[in-house]
Amino acid sequence: MTPMHGTTAAGGGPWLSPEERAARGKGARKRAPRSGHEEYAAPARRDPVAVIERQSATRLAELVPVRYGRMIESPFRFFRGAAAIMAADLAGTPDSGLRVQLCGDAHVLNFRLLGSPERNLLFDLNDFDETLPGPWEWDVKRLAASLVIAARENGFDDAERARIVRCAVRSYREWMRRFATMRNLDVWYARVDADRLRTVAAEALRARGRRRVADTLEKARGRDSLQAFGRLTEVVRGERRFIAVPYLITPVADLLPDRERGVLEQEIRDLIDRYGRSLPPERRHLLKQFTVVDMARKVVGVGSVGTRCWIVLLTGRDGRDPLILQAKEAGESVLAAHVGASEHATQGERVVAGQRLMQAAGDIFLGWTREEGIDGCERDFYLRQLRDWKAIADPADMVPRGMRVFGELCGETLARAHARSGDRIAIAAYLGGGDVFDRALERFAERYADRNERDHQALLEAVADGRVAAVPA
Template sequence: MSTFKDRLKLGKDARKDCPRSSQNEVGNIDRDPIPLIQNSSEGRVKSLVELRYGRMLVSPFTFYRGNALLQAHDLASTPNMGMTFPICGDCHLMNFGGFATPERNLLFSVNDFDEVHPGPWEWDLKRLIASFAVAARDLRHGASVEEQVCREVVASYQKTMAICANQSALDIWYDSITYEDLLEQAKTKATIEQVERSMQKAERRTHAELLPKMTAIDEHGHLTIRDDLPEIFHLHHATSLLDASDDWLTAHSWHSIYDTFMRDYRATLAGDRRELLGRFEVQDMAFKVVGVGSVGTRCLVALLTDNQQRPLFLQFKEARQSVLARYIKAKPRARHNGQRVVEGQRLMQSASDLFLGWTTGPNGRQFYVRQLRDMKISAELETFDADTFAAYARVCARALAGAHAKASGRAAEVSGYIGRSDTLADALLRYAKDYTDQNEHDFERFQQACRKGRLIARSEADFAADHLP
């Protein structure tokens, strides 16, 4: 077995073929972004693709969030140190946040794994640092804050990876970031208040709190999920946004779809969790539109209740091929995309959702399953001052480095490559600035395509207006 020094040297030697300064390259950007955007929309619910484009059209930042495929295409031609292991694949700053462990502890980590796939760790770090640069410019923080948050990202990743390089495998496996950790590290009153508000908000985001917001009693006295277009709709109601030719509409009701989901899902849970799930009975199921990049993929939420009518909301989210798959020769171990997402999440997080599992739905589409909104919280960037924004950059990078160290077992090699200097930080700062410029250029071409009708974009208000009485 190689020694710690051997592994550090292996990382350092990788600089010969991939100098850290070469990490500033933005890749193959001599392309039309529109065909790539259209390609990423294939297989989605057609009417909801228009909503996806509407959300991407809001700002350069929502555009950046909405299309991970475009940056994956560009990154494919950039240098990397040659080390491939499971990475997030869509590591922008809004894919981090708080969530509850099965023991009801509140942790902070990467919380979106739809695109998880073996790949170069640099791709995650580059998508993260560019997202901070794009967001800082979009929120008009100024050039100095833009540079500060980018440097905070690299410095925190570098520091955390160096710490992980000296830790045992078990220490890395069990390490986590609690909200108490965030409070201890907060440097300003404003940041402390942000963390405290997030903790209070998380405590309220339970299934019981969600029940009156999402449900109603129908004319037969049954508890049902309330339609809220375009966010939530029933598959077989007049308000459905599924295309008339959609194969799911051949089912007479949602019950057969739910039964198909549950057939395989239960077997992916541990025995004690199958027992717990068995204490709930399903009441209703509806389609739920989520996020920006996921809009148009199939996502359903089921309402279950126990014998005291206490709720459990389960989310069935479509798992498609990772956007990285076409650009990386390495293959994930799992052939089922839902299993790929679940195993990636379990590998990269220190703890995961109590009901996390996977299943195959009607017509062979693949899904993963988790609880809906259970103590899950995301950053409210518009409320961040410069210090809080920098603090958030540090904690995201720390979480990413910890996830990479846990997933790979190669922290020493990565740390050896990064080293102690600012060489990588300087290169990635240039990358982030240049890619932010490129993102704005792509956004302008996207706006033009929508104006000329090459792409059709519609807002939430447009969809709601279609169904006004």
């Protein structure tokens, strides 16, 4: 038997040495020249509103107008809800043939502060509804386009936008090249923590920006189940109940008549019980120490509006020991039509597996289940804590320097997430030490931002024509 040598290419495949993996990456330039990534041409027959309508057909009809209401607010809000449109567009762009676990929706607002199980603050990706294995370029292109769209809304000029995108993509490229030289375990343990953020702020931001970073870090530590408990619940006849917020939070008691409500409440209790089986034994034991107290329907995000999402209040030692879980419906990824279906048995497991693979550290209550609804239809869900030291930097509040630094952090974080699942050596070799890819994505991002503005206008016209109905969010 011939002895194996080197290390396996990430994600499986033949055993290759680092040199062979690097050669594979450089060879991919023939398949897809790096400069070619600037290309974007819309398909001849392209109806962005039809794509959104097809998604809406499977969602709660009474919430679909809320989704449209959010998407018409601005090109950036539209972009947040248009992951399916961009997935179809990206399917026609150059592809190096190198695969990673994709976030699938890597726009700037899906990078934020999160709490690790060790109670450290980390900067990481947060939304994995669309995660699937696919071309690594797709996440980078969605990030780059989102930066241009956000920068346009802030009134940044052409040169400022170009620098922001180039810096973000350069950060991705340089960090991927750094990860390519690291041991597997060192890549796995890599993360951006609060100390690193303070250092970056001190070195790259002015006084105002440093204060914003410090305030955001402080704010994040206060955003947990206890804080949500105080803001989202009230005492009603001696019992804790969720507070109704029009369009956003609807207690189960307000959704259905008494008899049907009782059936739904039991369904959600059963959902919590069955979801617990997807957790590791020690966390399943912890979950069993909590008791379900109340539940409500919640409207989340932009692209997710209309999917079924529940928040569930549980209490532990006493009424001042809360845990609030979010159970979110998981449908098929918008990427599946272009990269193939998930290998997992349920869509909830697909989301959880992708999140665990890409994040540096995850929510201890992250899990999944499949449930039959009161309408007899089976649906997949994934669950996590509603708030666990989460905070976000709003691009609308950023000056050019701040957005550039934020984009660099996003690029680094995305590179680390991709390096955990893909062949980081091949991708690094493909990217190379020059800025050919960086400049190609600068041009791609501007072109796609133009396309996004036209798509946003198409939705505005569809609302004006009565094709779709929208209500203010």
